[in-house]
């Protein structure tokens with residue numbers, strides 16, 4: 291039984307009204323509360339999981355190319371480490387905030403647990419728009435941020451990785467800055483590095499590959515062949531472009547892709563292999579297109595599968611009723627608000643959650659960490675084979691919860707994750 295003071299603490303942490311703006315933290319807390327109600331879990335463990343273990347907030351001074359100094363804010367939220375070192379990406383984006391990092395760190399905890407990886411959850415970032423920084427400024431910002439969080443990270447403590455606005459190059463700078471501070475080369479401090487400095491083959495495509503694998507399995511589950519299935523993918527970055535290209539390879543028709551400026555749509559199929567990804571050329575989806583639909587029309591497209599793979603909070607109660615697709619696969623983290631989740635549930639539109647669908651990124655990060663520890667490089671074929679096995683194992687666990695309990699895909703994934711976390715907390719004896 292929780293003490294009165296804990297219950298008071300809980301009440302004060304209630305997420306805001308779901309019809310108002312919902313932060314990643316609000317969504318993550320609502321999802322946790324809902325999933326916990328399906329299983330027999332100690333309320334003290336749930337209360338612990340409702341809060342991050344630590345949030346580091348740092349000021350990051352940057353000397354701009356013109357000699358002026360601007361101070362940016364950076365965060366590293368560490369949610370839970372009961373199953374292993376903290377793990378999760380770093381974002382460079384103007385929308386980064388304390389609460390966003392905490393919500394995203396919670397999702398990392400569940401994601402690692404769904405995949406049964408020996409990691410906990412973290413997330414961080416810098417409140418900055420990389421499109422407004424020169425390459426030199428981006429490098430100085432990254433190195434200084436690394437210096438500010440150096441005591442919080444490390445190969446057995448907390449291992450960052452890429453997320454929106456960061457990439458292999460960012461990770462190489464972090465590895466170099468950290469290694470210089472430690473006076474020894476430490477590849478295991480970050481994952482998602484270029485293979486030439488200890489990165490894993492296949493890491494940058496891995497989250498998109500897992501989205502494609504799960505889309506294939508979900509289509510099969512609902513007796514739908516990928517051949518003839520039309521798919522719309524929002525965002526053409528590390529996640530969206532790889533998912534779209536693989537699904538195209540596997541016979542699906544990619545009818546729409548989008549970037550920050552809008553949507554490109556052709557029901558007969560787009561040549562997604564020829565469109566540069568965000569990393570190759572930002573905003574290339576719309577830059578070279580003749581007809582561009584406004585961004586909000588993405589959710590009303592007449593396609594079979596929607597894959598939001600850009601930013602969070604895009605499927606809301608304002609557009610959930612207008613969705614025509616019959617399956618949603620979450621490529622981005624937190625694209626669906628709680629209110630939208632309820633609407634889609636009532637409309638019998640399955641939403642396959644981020645913590646399963648895009649988990650290929652952190653899974654290959656785990657492979658990279660193992661390769662760094664062992665100083666051995668795996669071939670691309672081995673990485674992709676092992677990823678396929680891990681994703682299918684997680685898919686089977688989640689699918690059987692859906693079949694046995696009749697719960698949503700999100701609740702099923704949470705049940706798998708929470709059961710593992712509860713057992714680990716109990717085994718370590720951290721809780722009464």
Ligand SMILES: NC(=O)C1=CN([C@@H]2O[C@H](COP(=O)(O)OP(=O)(O)OC[C@H]3O[C@@H](n4cnc5c(N)ncnc54)[C@H](OP(=O)(O)O)[C@@H]3O)[C@@H](O)[C@H]2O)C=CC1
Nearest residue numbers: 454455497525526527528529549550568573600622623651
């Ligand atoms: N990278 C990773 O390893 C993983 C990332 N994720 C999640 O996937 C999502 C995308 O990340 P990632 O692919 O790495 O990001 P990238 O930075 O590689 O690409 C982001 C893409 O989204 C587009 N975009 C940005 N803002 C908007 C918007 N408001 N509306 C529509 N499109 C937009 C960008 O367009 P433009 O080119 O015009 O800027 C770009 O195509 C995030 O939620 C991230 O947390 C999840 C698992 C792993």
Ligand SMILES: O=C(O)CCC(=O)C(=O)O
Nearest residue numbers: 378379451453651652655
């Ligand atoms: O690879 C990782 O460690 C984390 C990737 C990530 O940030 C995510 O899955 O959201």
